[in-house]
Structure formats: structure tokens, C-alpha cells
Amino acid sequence: MNIAGIFNELMEKHSNMIKFKTLLLQLFLGCSFLVFSKSQTNGNANVGENQAESGVFYQKNDNSKGYPVDPFDDTLFLVYNRIGVFSAESRAQAITKRIEMLSKDPLFRKDSLRICKSDFGLEIVYNTDFVVMSVTDSDGKKMGNTNFELAQKNLAIIQKAVLFHKENNLVTNWIKSLGILFLVLMGVFVIVFSFQKRFKKL
Numbered sequence: 001m002n003i004a005g006i007f008n009e010l011m012e013k014h015s016n017m018i019k020f021k022t023l024l025l026q027l028f029l030g031c032s033f034l035v036f037s038k039s040q041t042n043g044n045a046n047v048g049e050n051q052a053e054s055g056v057f058y059q060k061n062d063n064s065k066g067y068p069v070d071p072f073d074d075t076l077f078l079v080y081n082r083i084g085v086f087s088a089e090s091r092a093q094a095i096t097k098r099i100e101m102l103s104k105d106p107l108f109r110k111d112s113l114r115i116c117k118s119d120f121g122l123e124i125v126y127n128t129d130f131v132v133m134s135v136t137d138s139d140g141k142k143m144g145n146t147n148f149e150l151a152q153k154n155l156a157i158i159q160k161a162v163l164f165h166k167e168n169n170l171v172t173n174w175i176k177s178l179g180i181l182f183l184v185l186m187g188v189f190v191i192v193f194s195f196q197k198r199f200k201k202l
Helices: 004-061 086-103 137-142 147-168 170-201
Strands: 067-068 077-079 114-116 121-126 128-135
Touching: 004 077, 067 086, 077 086, 077 147, 086 128, 086 147, 114 147, 121 147, 128 147, 147 170
Parallel strands: none
Antiparallel strands: 067 077, 114 121, 121 128
């Protein structure tokens, strides 16, 4: 074998070696990238899981009980906090009764319900003097709102609930009114008929 052939063979082997090293380097970099990406993904997943677990843990440790405001056998919202000597349950019961009173007002207008400031925070008031409920800062924080935002939500809920209840009972009220009117007319007829009989006898 001549010198040129030996040189060419050596150069070919050297070239193959370089290609092999280059391939190994590419494989190493590729594997490193995959491992790094997977660790990043796992890290983000762990962070998300930890956040979710901490959220669940917070919710499970929130022992405050909500009491329903349900004037028409349908829960409108819940009351969680006390005000002074009034427990959350007492507040819910009082608000329920006041909403029921609103539904019995034949002249009820939803625009007569307003939000006013008070010593405790805010109040939902009907016709300037009838307090339906109070909304404190604690009430707002409990629901993730300001007390004004919560008062606005509860105001809208009360307005809709009262109007819906009155509309559903409109036919019933008409029937009752007609029944009462019929009884009154029958009573008048009986009285007049009795008087006529007596006068005829005379």
C-alpha cells in the first residue's frame, strides 16, 4: 500500500471519528434538553399542586357556617358573620322576615330599595326608613368583595325575588279578591232579600 493510500485511509478514519463525536455531542445535548424540560414541567406541576392543596386546605379550615336567607322556600344568599349581639343565624332569620314583609306590600316598587351608609357599614333600606339588612366589611371580605359590591348584589337579588314572588302570586291574589267580593255581594243580597220579606209581611 502506498503512502497516499495510507494517508487517505487515516483521513477517512479521522473524519468518521469526528462525525461520531459530533453525533455523541448532539445526543448528549438533546438528552440534557429533554431532562431539563421535564424537570421544569414537573416543577411547575408541583407548584400548581401545592397551590391547589393549600387552597383546599384553606377551604377545609374555614369553619364559619353560612345561614340561608330563604323567604320563599328558596335560598337567596347566605349570612356568615355576626353583628354585635346578633348571631349570623339571627341575622338570616330577621332578613328573611323583612323580605317576606316587602312581598306583602301591595305598593312595592323595586326602586324604593336603596343602599345607605350606617354605623356598621352599609344598609339596604326600603322607603328610607325600613332597614332590610346591613352589610359590613366582614361580610364583603367573606365573599371576596367590598361591602358595597356585596350590598349591590344582595339588593338586586332581593328586588328580583320579591317581584318574582308577587308575579307568581298575582293570579292567586286575584282569585282571593274575587272570592271575597263574591261573599260580600252574597251577604248584601241576603240582607236586602231579608228586608224585602219583612216589608211584604208588614
